[in-house]
Amino acid sequence: MMPLAFAHEGAVVKVLQVKAGRGLARRLRELGIFENQLLRVVKSRGPGPTIVEVLCGSVPQGRPSCVLTSCYYHRMGGRILLGFGISMKILVEEVGNQ
Amino acid sequence: MSVVSDIKLKRMKVALAGIPNVGKSLIFNQLTGGRAWVGNWPGVTVEKKVGKIRIGDNELEVVDLPGIYSLTAYSVDELIARNFIVEERPNVVVCILNAANFERSLYLAISLLELGANVVLDLNMIDIAENEGYEVDYVRLQSILKVPVVPTIATKGYGIDELKKAILSAMKERRTYVGIVDYGADVEREIRRLKSLLEELAPGLCRKYPSRWIAVKLLEGDEDILSKVSKLPHGSRMLEEVERSKRSLRRRVEDLESYITECRYRKALEIAQQVLKRIKTPEVTLTDLLDFVLTHKVLGMPIALSIMYLLFRFSFEVSAPLVDTIDIVMNHWLHDWLLSLPGLPESLKSFLADGILAGIGSVLVFLPVIAFFFLGFALLEDVGYMARIAFIVDKIFHSFHLPGKAAIPLVIGFGCNVPAVMAARTIEDENERKVAALIAPLSSCNARLPVYMVIAGAVLRAYAGAVILSLYALGILLALIVGWLFRKTIFKGPSTGFILELPPYLSPKLSNVVFKTWERTKRFLFKAGTVILLGVIVVWLLSVSGPGGYLGPKALEAPEVLERGWVGVIGHVLAWAFAPMKWDWRACAALFFGFIAKETVVGTMGILYGVGEERVTEAIMRSFTPLTGYAYMAFVLIYVPCLATIAMIRNELGLKYSLLALIYEVILAYFVALSIVGIGHLMGIR
Numbered sequence: 001m002m003p004l005a006f007a008h009e010g011a012v013v014k015v016l017q018v019k020a021g022r023g024l025a026r027r028l029r030e031l032g033i034f035e036n037q038l039l040r041v042v043k044s045r046g047p048g049p050t051i052v053e054v055l056c057g058s059v060p061q062g063r064p065s066c067v068l069t070s071c072y073y074h075r076m077g078g079r080i081l082l083g084f085g086i087s088m089k090i091l092v093e094e095v096g097n098q
Numbered sequence: 099m100s101v102v103s104d105i106k107l108k109r110m111k112v113a114l115a116g117i118p119n120v121g122k123s124l125i126f127n128q129l130t131g132g133r134a135w136v137g138n139w140p141g142v143t144v145e146k147k148v149g150k151i152r153i154g155d156n157e158l159e160v161v162d163l164p165g166i167y168s169l170t171a172y173s174v175d176e177l178i179a180r181n182f183i184v185e186e187r188p189n190v191v192v193c194i195l196n197a198a199n200f201e202r203s204l205y206l207a208i209s210l211l212e213l214g215a216n217v218v219l220d221l222n223m224i225d226i227a228e229n230e231g232y233e234v235d236y237v238r239l240q241s242i243l244k245v246p247v248v249p250t251i252a253t254k255g256y257g258i259d260e261l262k263k264a265i266l267s268a269m270k271e272r273r274t275y276v277g278i279v280d281y282g283a284d285v286e287r288e289i290r291r292l293k294s295l296l297e298e299l300a301p302g303l304c305r306k307y308p309s310r311w312i313a314v315k316l317l318e319g320d321e322d323i324l325s326k327v328s329k330l331p332h333g334s335r336m337l338e339e340v341e342r343s344k345r346s347l348r349r350r351v352e353d354l355e356s357y358i359t360e361c362r363y364r365k366a367l368e369i370a371q372q373v374l375k376r377i378k379t380p381e382v383t384l385t386d387l388l389d390f391v392l393t394h395k396v397l398g399m400p401i402a403l404s405i406m407y408l409l410f411r412f413s414f415e416v417s418a419p420l421v422d423t424i425d426i427v428m429n430h431w432l433h434d435w436l437l438s439l440p441g442l443p444e445s446l447k448s449f450l451a452d453g454i455l456a457g458i459g460s461v462l463v464f465l466p467v468i469a470f471f472f473l474g475f476a477l478l479e480d481v482g483y484m485a486r487i488a489f490i491v492d493k494i495f496h497s498f499h500l501p502g503k504a505a506i507p508l509v510i511g512f513g514c515n516v517p518a519v520m521a522a523r524t525i526e527d528e529n530e531r532k533v534a535a536l537i538a539p540l541s542s543c544n545a546r547l548p549v550y551m552v553i554a555g556a557v558l559r560a561y562a563g564a565v566i567l568s569l570y571a572l573g574i575l576l577a578l579i580v581g582w583l584f585r586k587t588i589f590k591g592p593s594t595g596f597i598l599e600l601p602p603y604l605s606p607k608l609s610n611v612v613f614k615t616w617e618r619t620k621r622f623l624f625k626a627g628t629v630i631l632l633g634v635i636v637v638w639l640l641s642v643s644g645p646g647g648y649l650g651p652k653a654l655e656a657p658e659v660l661e662r663g664w665v666g667v668i669g670h671v672l673a674w675a676f677a678p679m680k681w682d683w684r685a686c687a688a689l690f691f692g693f694i695a696k697e698t699v700v701g702t703m704g705i706l707y708g709v710g711e712e713r714v715t716e717a718i719m720r721s722f723t724p725l726t727g728y729a730y731m732a733f734v735l736i737y738v739p740c741l742a743t744i745a746m747i748r749n750e751l752g753l754k755y756s757l758l759a760l761i762y763e764v765i766l767a768y769f770v771a772l773s774i775v776g777i778g779h780l781m782g783i784r
Binding site (some may be wrong): 008022023024025026027028029030031032036042043045048049056078079080081082083084085086087088089 | 119167168170198199201202205288355356359360363367370371384389393395485488489492493496501502505526593595596597598599600601602680
């Protein structure tokens with residue numbers, strides 16, 4: 001588990017926890033960033049702001065890596081720029097590289 | 099069509115809603131034939147705009163709302179949109195979906211359906227989605243959502259007529275689908291229970307909103323609805339029941355609020371899966387490639403600086419021939435011709451030639467520079483580069499306790515400070531928003547440019563270009579420092595960070611770029627014809643009259659007479675206050691008139707330094723040294739941008755903060771100018 005701000009560029013990460021206040025957490029959910037969602041880190045000023053893409057579909061139980069090699073997911077909508085403060089509040093784990 | 103229904107239709111309201119950067123403004127323009135501001139970055143529309151739409155014989159009122167992601171208001175612009183939809187209940191809500199950002203658009207559409215709005219869906223940007231390898235099965239979407247769906251490509255005007263027809267038929271036949279999301283058996287049971295209670299205890303509220311929607315919002319903990327219910331006669335009883343529902347659900351659902359939004363979101367994902375068809379595997383898109391370079395770890399910053407530098411060079415160099423032409427025509431030919439006119443009284447000649455023409459002419463000379471600047475700026479906006487700047491500077495801004503998003507008002511500020519102050523609205527955190535609005539005027543706007551060009555051109559000559567750029571940099575640096583000071587004192591608080599959706603890069607649309615350039619340039623021209631003209635007339639009047647009475651047009655021919663005029667008095671008093679900087683009294687008088695608008699500084703200089711037969715440039719050269727000239731330009735950069743900006747800060751933040759802005763800017767300007775002169779002297783520069 002680590003903050004999104006520390007994830008590598010190009011990594012696909014799974015969101016484990018969003019430690020944000022109410023308003024912020026709600027906005028993130030509206031953009032598709034919540035527990036168990038997959039994100040691809042497009043840019044990271046590690047540690048600094050990040051640009052992510054939300055990937056559709058969540059990891060099937062027990063087989064995390066297959067998602068990344070098959071076509072389980074697709075990129076969803078525009079990219080999202082998250083400031084450094086927020087990138088620190090989203091805890092993720094890396095599940096693969098693209 | 100009968101007369102009765104015609105009148106009825108005329109009173110109808112149509113609202114345009116959609117997530118940010120979905121092309122709402124463009125569709126608004128296409129529908130109304132109007133000219134709303136369009137830009138390829140989020141937050142272009144921060145105020146709702148109203149227009150008229152003609153469909154056949156009917157005229158409807160169309161309201162363009164700021165972009166929102168949902169109906170739970172989070173930032174100020176979202177609050178405006180939500181309040182309109184919730185309170186004013188438009189007859190039809192056109193929800194514009196971005197086919198290339200489908201799931202997120204769908205989330206808003208679902209929220210609108212739940213609210214019981216009479217929704218028409220406009221599936222926009224289908225061309226971009228196709229480029230990215232998707233196709234949206236809109237017939238299927240229509241059958242799932244049970245509301246009309248119209249595919250459009252707003253940039254090409256495709257589908258707009260169909261959209262108009264769909265709006266018109268929706269006026270006649272209202273279709274709603276409040277039960278679109280299934281929240282699961284447990285939550286649904288509580289929703290049903292609260293729903294029937296609401297219908298019994300709060301019939302009034304239920305007539306206004308669908309009872310199911312109120313029940314969901316109560317469980318979600320929506321502040322607005324909670325406070326509305328609490329004010330009802332049976333309010334406290336109702337809220338107790340809500341708490342009871344929440345308690346009984348706690349065993350099954352961990353966090354009810356996030357559970358509800360997630361259900362809605364999953365519904366959006368589910369629908370998306372049913373209607374999105376992949377027509378080709380995605381290639382590496384242009385956006386990928388451009389973002390690789392433009393937001394690069396090492397290259398991003400230098401590229402951003404180069405682009406800004408290019409923008410300035412472009413506006414200076416390309417406009418140079420036009421500037422010279424205007425200068426020759428206005429300040430020489432026209433001036434001489436006016437003076438040579440026979441039969442005109444001397445005082446009128448002086449008023450026209452030495453007053454109006456000298457004042458306005460010296461400002462208008464810079465019109466081409468400003469127009470080309472706006473042209474370059476509009477290009478960058480349309481391409482989608484501006485939003486990237488927030489990413490590039492976030493790390494630097496963060497160390498000043500400011501969000502990267504605060505860069506957007508500062509960049510807009512290069513054009514004009516008034517919209518810059520407004521642009522701060524998109525910043526979520528209240529303290530950060532206030533600071534961003536307060537420091538936005540430090541960004542050097544186009545109105546200051548003529549001052550720099552006149553003074554730097556006269557005193558610093560070969561270095562003028564570099565010096566002018568340094569002033570822009572100084573403005574940004576001061577904005578950061580002042581922002582940091584504010585964040586450490588008045589507007590303390592943790593940095594909450596910011597979220598910004600990045601638009602895809604698009605090739606600029608010529609008509610849009612030209613229109614925006616023209617709109618902004620027109621505003622400058624308008625200002626020259628009104629505020630600055632007025633300022634110039636006042637300056638002339640105060641020049642030819644003084645404490646001793648009317649001096650006559652002679653004042654503008656002989657410097658020693660001019661000094662006895664009112665401008666002389668004002669100038670000398672200010673020159674005393676600015677004694678350490680050793681500024682000429684005429685320059686000080688110009689500062690006084692520059693309070694209204696920065697262009698008047700140049701206008702005033704044009705009149706005062708043009709006294710006698712010498713050229714303005716030469717007069718300025720003799721009254722400034724490079725050092726005092728630089729200090730003067732820095733002062734112009736920092737002290738009050740213009741009355742309009744101060745008024746906008748008052749609008750946005752209230753009187754208290756507009757006074758704060760006024761005071762801190764004047765003090766800061768004095769301090770910086772003094773430091774420049776002081777440090778210069780220490781270093782042996784004169």
